[in-house]
Amino acid sequence: MCGALDLAWEPGSGAAALAITVNVHRVKALASVLREAPASAIDVIELNDPQYHAVKKLVSIHGEAAVALAAANALISYRLSMPGEKYWMEFAGWASKRPRPGSGRELVTEMKEFLAESRGNRMVGLQKARRLERALPALEKLLREPRKYSNLGLLVRELAGALGARLEEKTIVFAAKMAYYAYRALGIEVSGKDDIPLPLDRRMAVLTSASGLLDAPPDRVFTRHRAEAVKAWQMVAAESGIPGIHLDAVVWLPAQGIERNLRIGLEYAREEYACKLVDYSRGVIGWGLARRVAGEILYRDPYSMHS
The missing domain is CATH 1.10.340.30 (Hypothetical protein; domain 2)
Structure with a gap:
């Protein structure tokens, strides 16, 4: 599914740890659909971010x-x-x-x-x-x-x-x-x-795994492959033309409750993600594009992978 694995030394770990490469095919697929989002949609999403309201x-x-x-x-x-x-x-x-x-x-x-x-x-x-x-x-x-x-x-x-x-x-x-x-x-x-890269929290670790950017389950992305995950999203940002600081709101906000939704089912999680994306963009991103974004962000069930 992703690129080849190779062995790398993790400083201070006392053991060799598996390092993984970014799946460039998945980067391009995700960036391609994100590129279709108009700049006005990104602007509206940020203005509707509850965190922006708090700072305001x-x-x-x-x-x-x-x-x-x-x-x-x-x-x-x-x-x-x-x-x-x-x-x-x-x-x-x-x-x-x-x-x-x-x-x-x-x-x-x-x-x-x-x-x-x-x-x-x-x-x-x-x-x-x-x-x-x-x-x-x-x-x-x-x-x-x-x-x-x-x-x-x-x-x-x-x-x-x-x-x-x-x-x-x-x-x-x-x-x-x-x-x-x-x-x-x-x-x-x-x-x-x-x-400025995207902040990698647990929610973004789930999306990194679910999108197929890295071939690792969420917990391993969050604890062992943070650097590779940050690099993957920087590549998506560059390929899509959406700076990471803006891309963060676009992909992170609709993923609230993503772990619970994925436990219910992948298709359910995609529907919920798409609904939130339409809502946060106040309809500037239509249902068709929102569904395609959701399909690439939630490309697979990350919890079906072996740790």
Whole structure:
């Protein structure tokens, strides 16, 4: 189904791990149907993203400080106990009642208070608090000079440097995406977005497997083949002409509940995905195209594969 397997050494693993190649045929097939989506549809989908609505609420209360608030929350947006869409609305509701942070220290202190109260972000709280502390110098700069970091590539490098993380690490690129949403709500043009890859969360790992981009089940994509998955979606972005930061909303949003839907059945999951894609695009993407996109995104049942 996919390209050949080869052996590669995984640093720190103490053993040889299977590395897999990206299925270029599947990249081209998926990119071909995504290329048919008009730019206006992508724009509408982003405007209807609940996460964008959450960030827009932050902007209405905190102005340009919302950029740093959004980035800070993105850095701790992992191992959530509710869907990301719902979690960001929780955060926006909480932060809209708080005073505007005047310094990086105030921002980090407020974020720690949110962690202590959040219903959607309860796991590994101490780890996330330490992560915020390490990010403090970068968040201070972002709070002081938000317009400077409308160059999203610069923002990614600043955050990755502060955290000692890879540039493509999930929460780093997710912070760039949420900062982009804040800049968009502020009416500030951004640059450098074409080089920002898609954030690879569990939902995207399922789609990576289901689309056939990688010949591995979702859990293995998420834990062992993250780099290959990121590369695969970068290839889809390049082939489709849709930058990763925009492609993320197009493929990720309609996949809410995807694991449950796939357990019911592949055809059911495709129908649900297509319905959501039409809905989020407010009909700019018609049913026919939505069904074809769903057929390529959910090309196979990823849970029928052997681990």
